[in-house]
Amino acid sequence: MDGTAIRTEGLTKRFGDTVAVDRLDLEVRRGEIFGFLGPNGAGKTTTIRLLLNLLRPTAGRAWIMGISARDVERAHRHLAYLPGDVVSWPQLTGAETLEYLGNLSGQTDAAFRDELIERFQLDGDRRVRSYSKGSRQKVALIAAFMTRPDILLLDEPTAGLDPLMEAEFQALVREARERGQTVFLSSHLLDEVEDVCDRVAILRVGKLIEVAKLADLRRLSSTIFEVRFDGPPPSFNEVPGVVGSEPIGGGVRLTVEGAPSAVLSRLATAPVTELRSRTPTLEEIFLTYYDTSAEARRAVAQAHGDGS
Amino acid sequence: MTAPAPAARGAIDRVVLSHTFRLLRRGVLVLAAAMAAYAVVEVLAYRNAYPDQASREHLATFEDDPAVRMLQGIPYRIDTVGGYVAWDAGWVLEVIVGTWALLTITRLLRLEEETERSQLTLAGPIRATRLTGLVLAVVSGSALIVGGAVTVALIASGTGAAGSIALGLGITGFALTFIGVGAVTAQIFEIRRRAAGAAALALGLAYVVRMIASSSDSRTWVGWLTPFGWVEKLQAYGDVQWAVLVIPIAVSASLAAVSLVMRTRRDFGAGLITVADRRLARTRLLTSPIGFAWRQTRGVLAAWAIGLGLYSLLLGVLVKTVVEFFADDPGFRGTFESLGLDVADLSLSFVGVMGVMLGVVMSLYACWRIGAARTEEVSGRLESTLARPVSRWRWLGGHLVLTALSTALVAVASGVGLWVGVAVTDADVSFGDAMKAMLNPLPAAAVFAGLAVLAFGAIPRLAVGLSVTATVVAYLLEALGPGLDMPDWMLSLSPFHHLATVPAEPFAASAALVMLAIACGLALAGYVLFNRRDVVPA
Numbered sequence: 001m002d003g004t005a006i007r008t009e010g011l012t013k014r015f016g017d018t019v020a021v022d023r024l025d026l027e028v029r030r031g032e033i034f035g036f037l038g039p040n041g042a043g044k045t046t047t048i049r050l051l052l053n054l055l056r057p058t059a060g061r062a063w064i065m066g067i068s069a070r071d072v073e074r075a076h077r078h079l080a081y082l083p084g085d086v087v088s089w090p091q092l093t094g095a096e097t098l099e100y101l102g103n104l105s106g107q108t109d110a111a112f113r114d115e116l117i118e119r120f121q122l123d124g125d126r127r128v129r130s131y132s133k134g135s136r137q138k139v140a141l142i143a144a145f146m147t148r149p150d151i152l153l154l155d156e157p158t159a160g161l162d163p164l165m166e167a168e169f170q171a172l173v174r175e176a177r178e179r180g181q182t183v184f185l186s187s188h189l190l191d192e193v194e195d196v197c198d199r200v201a202i203l204r205v206g207k208l209i210e211v212a213k214l215a216d217l218r219r220l221s222s223t224i225f226e227v228r229f230d231g232p233p234p235s236f237n238e239v240p241g242v243v244g245s246e247p248i249g250g251g252v253r254l255t256v257e258g259a260p261s262a263v264l265s266r267l268a269t270a271p272v273t274e275l276r277s278r279t280p281t282l283e284e285i286f287l288t289y290y291d292t293s294a295e296a297r298r299a300v301a302q303a304h305g306d307g308s
Numbered sequence: 309m310t311a312p313a314p315a316a317r318g319a320i321d322r323v324v325l326s327h328t329f330r331l332l333r334r335g336v337l338v339l340a341a342a343m344a345a346y347a348v349v350e351v352l353a354y355r356n357a358y359p360d361q362a363s364r365e366h367l368a369t370f371e372d373d374p375a376v377r378m379l380q381g382i383p384y385r386i387d388t389v390g391g392y393v394a395w396d397a398g399w400v401l402e403v404i405v406g407t408w409a410l411l412t413i414t415r416l417l418r419l420e421e422e423t424e425r426s427q428l429t430l431a432g433p434i435r436a437t438r439l440t441g442l443v444l445a446v447v448s449g450s451a452l453i454v455g456g457a458v459t460v461a462l463i464a465s466g467t468g469a470a471g472s473i474a475l476g477l478g479i480t481g482f483a484l485t486f487i488g489v490g491a492v493t494a495q496i497f498e499i500r501r502r503a504a505g506a507a508a509l510a511l512g513l514a515y516v517v518r519m520i521a522s523s524s525d526s527r528t529w530v531g532w533l534t535p536f537g538w539v540e541k542l543q544a545y546g547d548v549q550w551a552v553l554v555i556p557i558a559v560s561a562s563l564a565a566v567s568l569v570m571r572t573r574r575d576f577g578a579g580l581i582t583v584a585d586r587r588l589a590r591t592r593l594l595t596s597p598i599g600f601a602w603r604q605t606r607g608v609l610a611a612w613a614i615g616l617g618l619y620s621l622l623l624g625v626l627v628k629t630v631v632e633f634f635a636d637d638p639g640f641r642g643t644f645e646s647l648g649l650d651v652a653d654l655s656l657s658f659v660g661v662m663g664v665m666l667g668v669v670m671s672l673y674a675c676w677r678i679g680a681a682r683t684e685e686v687s688g689r690l691e692s693t694l695a696r697p698v699s700r701w702r703w704l705g706g707h708l709v710l711t712a713l714s715t716a717l718v719a720v721a722s723g724v725g726l727w728v729g730v731a732v733t734d735a736d737v738s739f740g741d742a743m744k745a746m747l748n749p750l751p752a753a754a755v756f757a758g759l760a761v762l763a764f765g766a767i768p769r770l771a772v773g774l775s776v777t778a779t780v781v782a783y784l785l786e787a788l789g790p791g792l793d794m795p796d797w798m799l800s801l802s803p804f805h806h807l808a809t810v811p812a813e814p815f816a817a818s819a820a821l822v823m824l825a826i827a828c829g830l831a832l833a834g835y836v837l838f839n840r841r842d843v844v845p846a
Contacts, residue, residue: 087845125589
């Protein structure tokens with residue numbers, strides 16, 4: 001067994017003419033929390049399904065804890081999976097679902113399971129049929145964590161959870177790291193992975209475009225200021241740190257790299273009526289840093305739909 | 309930006325109507341084509357087997373015995389092509405269209421709600437009762453298409469316009485009745501499986517009532533109580549009683565009205581009978597994939613076993629009547645002997661033939677049972693199972709073992725039912741004979757189950773469709789092929805062709821072994837293909 005939790009070599013999946021995952025080489029170390037980022041349709045779920053051997057790769061291979069992903073009876077003893085689209089047997093209760101999935105895994109930590117039920121405030125005696133989306137998500141989350149697997153494959157895990165439960169989930173992920181578990185966390189939201197991940201991979205139209213430590217990514221990443229003025233906006237052309245500027249209604253949207261002090265000085269003398277700052281969305285990071293060619297813009301815009 | 313003007317009600321109705329028809333049109337077209345083809349094959353088989361008036365009159369007397377009456381109904385003008393088709397194929401077409409009707413309406417009115425898809429529609433400016441009404445209209449219209457296809461096929465085959473129109477409308481009316489029944493059960497139960505089950509029970513009862521109605525001339529009035537009877541009383545291809553059509557129309561309209569009233573009395577997603585959502589965990593049979601599959605299937609299995617058991621019981625009760633009917637008539641004895649059959653073995657031959665017939669139903673059950681595995685995949689739940697340390701072989705193998713055991717159990721239930729029937733009437737059939745007759749067709753059922761597994765591996769979408777179609781075609785080949793003078797090699801394609809009439813004849817052991825080997829080969833190929841393909845929720 002080598003020291004990696006997850007490894008892929010040239011992993012490729014084609015559906016007809018569409019290349020869903022394109023020659024993916026990935027190495028996730030044991031004990032790290034690994035963010036797997038990309039817009040919708042980038043191939044995140046396909047990659048996870050390939051790791052689980054639910055999909056057969058067109059080319060390439062994958063290993064889980066050094067075991068071929070094809071040997072599911074051994075490989076799956078080391079992992080648990082939280083699907084992005086949780087479906088369960090409607091006629092079973094939550095507790096029955098956990099019992100069955102635990103028995104299939106063969107290694108449930110019953111005390112931990114009960115603790116999780118408590119922490120997520122799950123009413124286990126109700127049929128899954130009558131659960132809300134959030135409760136179904138809780139059942140799947142508990143089912144994944146309760147076996148204390150070496151690797152957790154989590155596909156957009158916080159969908160459907162309220163902020164309180166999301167905080168609980170993040171605490172759980174940190175605990176998992178403390179216990180030495182590996183977490184593979186797929187998401188299209190930078191916010192979701194930012195607080196917990198050590199490293200992130202960024203995937204776009206099936207291709208891996210970056211694997212970086214989160215700290216590096218954050219250093220790379222910029223701040224967006226949206227400023228509105230009483231009157232015409234001043235010029236920001238020569239202000240250090242400003243890498244982008246575009247007009248918005250009554251003001252301007254600035255993309256600022258590094259320390260924002262120069263921008264703030266310029267703003268101090270202007271008739272500012274409204275100032276908002278935020279970190280860029282994943283899409284904006286793509287557009288700014290990774291590939292600003294027209295083709296990439298179209299690809300990202302397409303993946304995000306027309307609404308964004 | 310200005311908001312678009314609100315759509316007129318008529319425009320919204322049209323959207324809902326076309327969307328609903330889109331959901332079922334493929335099934336409707338396949339059903340219409342299959343029913344029309346079946347009717348045409350019946351016409352050809354009849355013309356071929358009974359080319360002249362003498363043979364047709366002979367048939368009219370020969371076929372008119374109590375057993376046949378109870379199984380197929382009272383013959384009417386079967387010395388004409390149309391009359392024969394209406395009598396011989398009519399009840400089969402009615403069972404098929406009735407099953408389609410109740411499955412389709414419960415799917416659209418309950419499953420769409422269970423899966424919360426119809427809330428997308430109901431979020432639009434449309435009342436729930438209006439949606440229900442529009443769905444009823446679309447399914448009823450589809451029933452008319454199916455009935456119309458039978459009419460057109462029969463007219464084209466030269467059986468006469470008036471009779472064909474009457475039979476087509478009778479079949480449509482039959483479908484309308486069960487659309488109404490399904491619409492009501494879809495309001496009562498909050499799960500589609502229960503709604504469809506309850507409606508299927510009504511269809512089964514209708515069949516039993518018709519058996520009672522056909523059992524004696526003094527009981528023909530009972531026929532007015534069953535939708536099967538209404539088609540008979542229409543007297544297609546003879547003195548057509550058009551007024552009888554009022555009955556299914558009135559009954560289905562009333563049932564539809566009841567369902568609409570029921571819809572106003574309940575919430576979205578709820579049924580009129582609610583099942584408690586809370587219960588203490590029952591953890592039995594949750595330890596392995598096969599245990600869990602058994603837990604999921606046993607309810608439906610019980611329904612099949614009881615249903616076939618009761619049907620076999622009725623057949624068992626018939627045995628004595630049939631045998632006495634033949635024994636009393638020297639003419640029949642002669643005919644019987646000329647067919648190479650021994651009159652002394654008459655009751656054994658009869659149960660043997662019935663066993664092969666029920667083998668068709670057992671095969672359909674086995675195909676459906678493999679389809680249950682496919683349902684797990686389509687729903688996406690299979691992913692939850694296979695993401696655990698469970699190999700595909702362990703999971704599929706569990707379903708194969710369950711299919712084999714449950715099909716055998718259905719056969720045993722039929723054997724017990726048959727034996728109870730013959731024991732009650734003191735007929736000349738032992739418990740062993742009854743069992744042998746019902747276990748005899750199992751190798752054929754295995755072939756169709758194997759075919760279903762092969763389809764599951766190769767073209768998963770068609771796992772049930774392909775194997776069920778193959779079962780029906782194989783049965784028709786065996787039933788109608790000889791009448792159509794089909795060559796031997798073609799007839800021998802049907803697994804049913806290789807079953808002996810056990811217990812009158814000895815069990816065809818070598819044929820059974822070949823069929824079992826074929827079944828294993830098909831299942832193995834299906835497994836290999838499944839193991840190589842992606843697991844994808846539809």
